[in-house]
Amino acid sequence: MDFKQIIYEKRGHKAYITLNRPEVLNAFSMQMQNELKRAWADVKQDRKVHVVILTGAGERAFCSGVDRNDPDRERVRVELPKDTWHIEIPGSMLASKQNGVYKPVITAVNGICGGGGFYFLYDSDITICSENATFFDPHVTYGQVAALEPVGMLRKIPLGEVIRIALMGMAERVGAQKALQIGLVTEVVPQAKLMETADQMADVIASAPPMAIQGTLQAIWHALETGRASSLDAAKVFVIAQNVFRDVEGGEKKFQTKDRPQWRLR
Secondary structure, eight states: OOOSSEEEEEETTEEEEEEOOGGGTTOBOHHHHHHHHHHHHHHHHOTTOOEEEEEESSSSEEEOSBOTTOTTHHHHSOOOOSSGGGOOOTTTTSSTGGGTOOSOEEEEEOSEEEGGGHHHHHHOSEEEEETTOEEEOOGGGGTOOOOHHHHHHTTTSOHHHHHHHHHHGGGOOEEHHHHHHHTSOSEEEOGGGHHHHHHHHHHHHHHSOHHHHHHHHHHHHHHHHSOHHHHHHHHHHHHHHGGGSTHHHHHHHHHHTTOOOOOOOO
């Protein structure tokens, strides 16, 4: 697959997607969005891929949002549409869940994550960051309504934090430790250890039966979109469905023989 603005690699059961426009802080363009859509489609159909690591090229930024100098900018931004009910949302096909992918995604944030970069965060399953990571949403500073990103982040962090990030704009950035405190990320590591840490988690996830992992993710994400009763009913269906796969038999044998992984304290 020929890509110009992302790097897409596979190693064993792991896929790596790198936003590769460091010269513009990995801002996304229409071309990048189209390339990501193709990469996610490949992740979805390739049964050998069990887990994905998503990151940005360079040390300065993970993603600074939409590229305001993109030649196709008119197709990436929200304008007053001729047909109000068929508006094209920028960044609508960037991330995993937007593309119907329910394989685990570990997002490794290096440096700046601004504005539209939050699209990747609210679709991420596990997010870690480097010590130099910062998070902010510049929309209101430039006279734009911050709506899409905050709505997406409501299922990740507390309401008060979502509102503060949205209203403070460029005047305030959330640092790595604050991001950990509010649940925006699950771990902060030195920049030199960022990809190593992501790889270690990916290895653990990739070693588990993929149907168990993907069924677990489906149940959890489904619960975010429905009420408690409906979510529990759906969860029972996911549990019953696992009996179709031989992975369950192998898991039972593993339990009976007391075969346990070596755990680490987080």
